[in-house]
Amino acid sequence: MNSWIFRNGGANGDCYIGDCDNDGQNEVIMSGGSYSRDIEIPEIVILKWNGLFLEKVGEYDDPAFGYAFMTGLGDVDNNSENEIIV
Numbered sequence: 137m138n139s140w141i142f143r144n145g146g147a148n149g150d151c152y153i154g155d156c157d158n159d160g161q162n163e164v165i166m167s168g169g170s171y172s173r174d175i176e177i178p179e180i181v182i183l184k185w186n187g188l189f190l191e192k193v194g195e196y197d198d199p200a201f202g203y204a205f206m207t208g209l210g211d212v213d214n215n216s217e218n219e220i221i222v
Contacts, residue, residue, distance in 0.1 A: 146170050146177030147203075154209035156182060157194075158217045164190060165220060169203035179204035180220065 142148070148168040156163050163184050170177040179202050182194035208221040 167204035
């Protein structure tokens with residue numbers, strides 16, 4: 137378990153497991169955000185297993201205050217690569 141998002145004042149609305157960077161290995165895509173405009177928590181956090189623990193390897197933080205309730209993954213633009221859908 138990686139509790140980074142919770143330790144930093146955020147919440148997790150959903151998570152999705154899939155290959156979001158098209159490297160043949162699955163990542164954990166956590167969606168959520170902050171409870172407050174005063175706390176900066178990314179709406180999307182991507183975690184990858186490094187052999188010992190889940191490591192944060194990517195994030196997306198909306199420049200405005202936001203919260204992502206649910207994520208998905210798929211080839212939405214028909215280019216044979218996965219994209220994260222929020």
